[in-house]
Amino acid sequence: MGLEYRRETNFFEVDEVTRRNLTFFNPTSSFRAPALEVKAVR
Numbered sequence: 001m002g003l004e005y006r007r008e009t010n011f012f013e014v015d016e017v018t019r020r021n022l023t024f025f026n027p028t029s030s031f032r033a034p035a036l037e038v039k040a041v042r
Helices: none
Strands: 003-008 036-041
Touching: none
Parallel strands: none
Antiparallel strands: 003 036
């Protein structure tokens, strides 16, 4: 038997050059996903 707990956060921050569409990337905005919590007993 084991226990597991973890909290994951994820974000993507765009720099000014990409935000202004000065690269080959498509213009995009910053993104912050809701936190994910995992709690398990095995």
